[in-house]
Amino acid sequence: MLLFQSEEWIDKWCKRKDLERGEVLTIHQVWDLSQLWYQDRLSMDYHGRNIEQVAEVFKQAGLTSAFWYLREGLD
Amino acid sequence: MTNDSLLWQVRAFVYSHFADTTHPPSVEETAKHFNIGLEEAGALYRELHNRHAFFLEPETLTIRMANPFSGVPTDFTVHANGRIYYANCAWDMLGIPAALRTDAVIEAVCTESNETVQLEINNGQITDYDLLIHFPLPFARWYDDLVFT
Numbered sequence: 001m002l003l004f005q006s007e008e009w010i011d012k013w014c015k016r017k018d019l020e021r022g023e024v025l026t027i028h029q030v031w032d033l034s035q036l037w038y039q040d041r042l043s044m045d046y047h048g049r050n051i052e053q054v055a056e057v058f059k060q061a062g063l064t065s066a067f068w069y070l071r072e073g074l075d
Numbered sequence: 076m077t078n079d080s081l082l083w084q085v086r087a088f089v090y091s092h093f094a095d096t097t098h099p100p101s102v103e104e105t106a107k108h109f110n111i112g113l114e115e116a117g118a119l120y121r122e123l124h125n126r127h128a129f130f131l132e133p134e135t136l137t138i139r140m141a142n143p144f145s146g147v148p149t150d151f152t153v154h155a156n157g158r159i160y161y162a163n164c165a166w167d168m169l170g171i172p173a174a175l176r177t178d179a180v181i182e183a184v185c186t187e188s189n190e191t192v193q194l195e196i197n198n199g200q201i202t203d204y205d206l207l208i209h210f211p212l213p214f215a216r217w218y219d220d221l222v223f224t
């Protein structure tokens with residue numbers, strides 16, 4: 001995932017790389033997502049996530065567009 | 076590999092080692108810690124790689140990433156708990172203070188302008204800064220090419 005200072009820099013990067021634009025989130029949205037995604041990562045009991053658990057994290061973070069649809073689980 | 080109890084103990088050891096030292100344990104260190112042979116430790120590393128618990132450098136037993144931690148220097152530096160960590164990407168630079176549950180000062184490079192920016196996590200709040208994070212690939216393709224992702 002790539003950091004940018006503005007929308008303009010994202011457009012320049014996509015044009016230079018000849019790539020379509022993906023999903024863009026604010027730093028605050030990603031901080032919220034990070035806390036949901038990583039808060040239990042150091043726990044002995046963390047064994048990864050299945051599809052349903054990943055979908056629930058995205059839902060809690062407000063990420064519900066097709067971009068976040070799942071093919072298979074695990075992280 | 077069938078000893079899942081040991082498997083997840085190794086996963087936890089790798090993450091604990093990253094948190095405590097900022098870098099991953101070698102397979103030799105892991106074998107010594109658990110008092111097992113190198114061959115068994117290597118098999119456990121490969122199994123955890125296959126399960127996406129962490130990711131090895133191709134054709135090696137060197138841990139490249141245990142998200143959010145990076146085993147190699149990157150453009151995403153996280154100062155936390157008196158240590159300097161490297162994150163795999165712009166998301167993971169926030170994932171490190173989230174995983175460690177601590178304040179942090181983060182220095183990162185804008186992908187296109189190449190300017191270094193700094194932000195902070197204080198008491199669970201991120202400093203007000205108008206940065207954006209671009210996810211180039213949809214979730215379903217994240218594991219096609221992890222380094223690009």
